[in-house]
Every structure is written in structure tokens, then in C-alpha cells.
Amino acid sequence: MSIIETRQLTKYYGKARGIIDVSLRVEEGEVFGFIGPNGAGKSTTIRLLLGLIFPTRGEARIFGKDAIKDGPEIRKDIGYLPSEVFYYEGMKVIDLLKYSASFYPGDHRQRMHELADIMELDLNRRIEDLSYGNKKKVGIVQGLLHSPKLLLLDEPTLGLDPLMQRKFFDLIRQENARGVTVFFSSHILGEVQRLCSRVGIIKDGRIIEISDIRTLQQNNYKRIYVAANAIPAGYFDLPGVTNLEEVNGGVRFFFKGDIDAIVEKLSALDLLDVTIEEPTLEEIFMHYYE
Amino acid sequence: MNANIFKFEIRMKLKSALIWSIAVVAVSLIYLGLYPSLAQEADLFDQALANFPPQFLQAFGMQNLNMSTIMGFYSFVFLFIQVLLAIQASMYGFGLVSVEEAEFTADFLLSKPVTRTQVLTSKFLAALIALTVTNAAVWASSLVFLEMFDAGRGYDRHAAILLLSSIVIFQIFFLTAGAAISLLLKRVRSVTPYAMGLAFGMYLLGAFSGMLGDVKLELITPFKHFDPNAIIQNNAWNFSLVAISIAVIVIAIVISYWRYLHRDIPAVA
Numbered sequence A: 001m002s003i004i005e006t007r008q009l010t011k012y013y014g015k016a017r018g019i020i021d022v023s024l025r026v027e028e029g030e031v032f033g034f035i036g037p038n039g040a041g042k043s044t045t046i047r048l049l050l051g052l053i054f055p056t057r058g059e060a061r062i063f064g065k066d067a068i069k070d071g072p073e074i075r076k077d078i079g080y081l082p083s084e085v086f087y088y089e090g091m092k093v094i095d096l097l098k099y100s101a102s103f104y105p106g107d108h109r110q111r112m113h114e115l116a117d118i119m120e121l122d123l124n125r126r127i128e129d130l131s132y133g134n135k136k137k138v139g140i141v142q143g144l145l146h147s148p149k150l151l152l153l154d155e156p157t158l159g160l161d162p163l164m165q166r167k168f169f170d171l172i173r174q175e176n177a178r179g180v181t182v183f184f185s186s187h188i189l190g191e192v193q194r195l196c197s198r199v200g201i202i203k204d205g206r207i208i209e210i211s212d213i214r215t216l217q218q219n220n221y222k223r224i225y226v227a228a229n230a231i232p233a234g235y236f237d238l239p240g241v242t243n244l245e246e247v248n249g250g251v252r253f254f255f256k257g258d259i260d261a262i263v264e265k266l267s268a269l270d271l272l273d274v275t276i277e278e279p280t281l282e283e284i285f286m287h288y289y290e
Numbered sequence B: 001m002n003a004n005i006f007k008f009e010i011r012m013k014l015k016s017a018l019i020w021s022i023a024v025v026a027v028s029l030i031y032l033g034l035y036p037s038l039a040q041e042a043d044l045f046d047q048a049l050a051n052f053p054p055q056f057l058q059a060f061g062m063q064n065l066n067m068s069t070i071m072g073f074y075s076f077v078f079l080f081i082q083v084l085l086a087i088q089a090s091m092y093g094f095g096l097v098s099v100e101e102a103e104f105t106a107d108f109l110l111s112k113p114v115t116r117t118q119v120l121t122s123k124f125l126a127a128l129i130a131l132t133v134t135n136a137a138v139w140a141s142s143l144v145f146l147e148m149f150d151a152g153r154g155y156d157r158h159a160a161i162l163l164l165s166s167i168v169i170f171q172i173f174f175l176t177a178g179a180a181i182s183l184l185l186k187r188v189r190s191v192t193p194y195a196m197g198l199a200f201g202m203y204l205l206g207a208f209s210g211m212l213g214d215v216k217l218e219l220i221t222p223f224k225h226f227d228p229n230a231i232i233q234n235n236a237w238n239f240s241l242v243a244i245s246i247a248v249i250v251i252a253i254v255i256s257y258w259r260y261l262h263r264d265i266p267a268v269a
Helices: A042-049 A071-075 A093-101 A109-118 A132-144 A162-177 A189-195 A213-218 A259-267 A281-289 B003-032 B035-040 B042-050 B054-059 B070-102 B106-110 B116-148 B157-165 B167-184 B191-207 B228-234 B239-261
Strands: A004-013 A016-026 A031-035 A057-062 A078-081 A150-154 A181-186 A198-203 A206-212 A222-229 A241-247 A250-255 A270-277
Touching: A004 A042, A016 A042, A016 A057, A016 A198, A016 A206, A031 A189, A042 A057, A042 A150, A042 A181, A078 A132, A093 A109, A093 A132, A109 A132, A109 A162, A132 A150, A132 A162, A150 A162, A162 A181, A162 A189, A181 A189, A198 A213, A206 A213, A222 A259, A259 A270, B003 B070, B003 B116, B035 B042, B035 B070, B070 B106, B070 B116, B070 B157, B070 B167, B070 B191, B070 B228, B106 B116, B116 B157, B116 B167, B116 B239, B157 B167, B157 B228, B167 B191, B167 B239
Parallel strands: A031 A181, A031 A198, A078 A150, A150 A181
Antiparallel strands: A004 A016, A004 A057, A198 A206, A222 A250, A222 A270, A241 A250
């Protein structure tokens, strides 16, 4: 049974496109990255999973249950961190967290204090006095304090400084090590690369690729840099070579195809230096968005 | 019903309910406190009023104003209290779910393991409790002040209780109507203008019903259903008019639940 499964999940806001035919599966214990630029439909997908909005067609199942019909039961085991956090301004942090905890059976005080310590969150301050980054920390603590089985994180690092981002990632890794499934949306690929095992790429409301991060990097392009004595003009005019450019005495290009052929071609040169790298996710990503 | 939400909502509204209570008590005190001095000039007062155009008197609930006992004067004061209660209940109604949506805290609440029905019911009941606090303040202050300021002429307790008993339906009318209208709209950015519009709109419909010539329009306003002047004069409610109030309440509740259960919670931007 998949933890998340959507089938042709579609949402229109009136005539405006939200998402179209999104079908994906997230398995237990996975950290799934959901990548796309702003407005691609990431938040729409997450809000559909939470039952905050209703699908135009298609369906979403979480823990094997219907996201709308069994919503309240499902949400017992979900922790949600929205991209923009908004809380009742007049409240103290501690009261908000207690209110949040009161919805989940059991006693979550210890975990709450643990998390607040890790995130260096002052529990006695008023929400209205908090900076954006501190509100985000409140969001993290309230999303995690009931030890959910599934985390839905919508652009979770927005507004966190690098130090806190690292602590946050450590937290997510720990949760994941305990078996928690994570659905992580972001437009920053670096962080997805650091954390996720699989990614889905969404563009204009449609999923354009779902794959293993490794596969995405390996089966795709190699980034090759070659410095050699005299590279004849047009030497690398081969199928699979793209984005060729000359840089300080060498050439740099992307290559997709038979690796043996390109190595043969390289070895025929009088080489000074060569690097063959996997492209960053950013570069792969740009390719999808060209 | 969800006890957490209910308690939370009560806490959020308690201060506002107390402030409204102070306002209605102050209004009752200031006006009813005037009665003993007015009573001495009651005849002069009645004569002076007789010279006003009847439409004017009707607009301010002063037609048939009989100053010879405090009850006549009270019907005029009660109209004033009704306006305040209508504004308060409309504010709670329009704000019931729209405040959370405008401030984006709805995401927090609805991502918890609760049903929409639980959320709306808890909010409705908490608002009703807050309104009841103010209702109780009106009861207590009215009964005390009527006793204190009756200028030794006594007052009709039965009529006063009939009037006071009408408050609860009156409040629920504005609470549920406000909630239903807010849920028919896509987004309510600010509660106050809507609440003022509903409360004063209904008041004006009642006040100027005679002038418009069209009798039908006034039938929808609780200011007519619970016209203090009529209740005191007849010493009874007009049950066919009250039935309209109750019908509107039922429809408003149905609309509210139906809309809320199918509502897309608006996201930021």
C-alpha cells in the first residue's frame, strides 16, 4: 500500500488551472521531492491531500483511505508545514502549540519542548512579535509535535537561515529514519537533492517526470570539460552533444548517449585535463523547463 | 462539535462579548435613567411628539410612544438596544469563518483531524454563548433599571419579559444570516462593513417600511418581527412574523453548512 496515491488528480479554480491529471505514488519511508517553479501547482497538490480544497476530478488516497471522505482520520497522522505560516496573532507560542497538540490523542508536551529546544524557539513570546523565520519555527514544531507518520512540507525552508535549515534537515532525516514518510515540495533543487530519494517534477500543473534522483542524474546528461592541445573546430559535432561552449582553453558541453563513444573521441585528443560529472539537478531541471 | 475549538472560540470572543455587554448596559442606564425626570413632563412630551410627522416617529420607533409609564419609553430604548445587538450578532456571523480565511489561520485549523461540520458547529455554539453573555446583560440591566427608574408608577413585567425573550431569536437571526451570506461570498476581507450593512439595512427596512408603501419588504426584517412597540402594545408576540425569522434562520443554517462543507479554503495570494 502506498502512503500517498493520486489518480488523475485535477483541480481548477473556476477556469484557472490548478493541477491537471496528477498521478503519483509515494511509498512508505520515502522522502519524495516535489519540484516546480512557483505557480506550477505544488501547493494545490498538498492542499488537495489535506482536504483544504476539493478536487475537480480524480482522487487522492492517503494511507489507503480517501483524502476527502476519511480526511479527519487521515489527518491524525499527518504533519503539515505550509509555505507561508499564519497563526492567531494574539496568542503566545506555547498556547498555540498546546492548542495544536490538543487535537491529537496522547501527551505531546515532551516532544514539543524537545523540538522547541532544537529549533531554538522561545515559547513565551507572542506570535505577533515573531519574525517571519521564527513563525516558521513555530510551524515546524506544530507540524512535528504529534509524531505524525506522514509529513507534508510545502517549501519548508523559506525564511529559515542556513543554520536553521541545516537543523531542520537533520530533524527531517531523523524523522525519516524512524519510518516517517516525507512529501517535500520545493523550487530549490539543491535542498531536494540533499534530502530526497525520488522526485516528481511538475510544470504548468502537470507532472512531467517522476524518477529516482540517481536515475535522473545518471540517465541524463554528463557534464564534460575537456582541455587539450588543439581541439579541431567541430570536433565534438556528435549526436547527443549540447550546450557546447569554449572556456579558458578548453570546451565544456553536455553529453547524453553512448559513453564509450565519447571516451573514445576524447582519448584521441592530446588531453591536458578532463572532467566528466553528473549534472546538478538544477541543470537537469532547466532542461525540463526550456 | 469539538471541545477544543469550542473552548478556543469562546476565549477569543469573551472580551468582545463583555465590551458589547457594557455598551448595552450603558445605553440602558443612560436612557432609562432619564425617565424619572421625563415622567414629570410626560404630558408635554406626548404633545410635542404629536406634532412630529408620523413617518419620522415611526423611523425612530416613537409612534404610539406613551410616556405615561416607563414601558412606553422602554420600547424606544429597546429598539436602540436591538440595533446594537444586531451589529454584534452580524459581526460574529460574518466573522465566523471569514476571519480565519482572511488571516489564513484556516489552514492551521482544517489540517487538524476535525470535520468541517465539527468546526462550524463549534464556532456557531461558541458565538451563541458569547451572544448569550450580552443577552444576559440586557436582561439583568433592563429588569434592574426598569425597577429603579419607573418613577414610582410601576411597569408591566410581563411585557418586559416578552420583549427580553425575543432577543435570543433576534441574535440567532443575525448570526446565521451573517454566516450564510459570508459563505455565499468568495472572500470577506473586512467583517465590519458587511455587518453594519446587514444590521442597519434590516433596521432601515423596518423603520421606513411604512414610507416605502410596499409592505412586503419589511416582512424579512427581525426589527419588524420583534417590533418592541407592537409587542408592548399587544402584550404578545406576532407569531406569524416570528415564524418568518425562524424560517430565515433555518435556511441560513442549511446554506452555511452546505457551503462550508464544500468550500475551497482560499490560499495565500
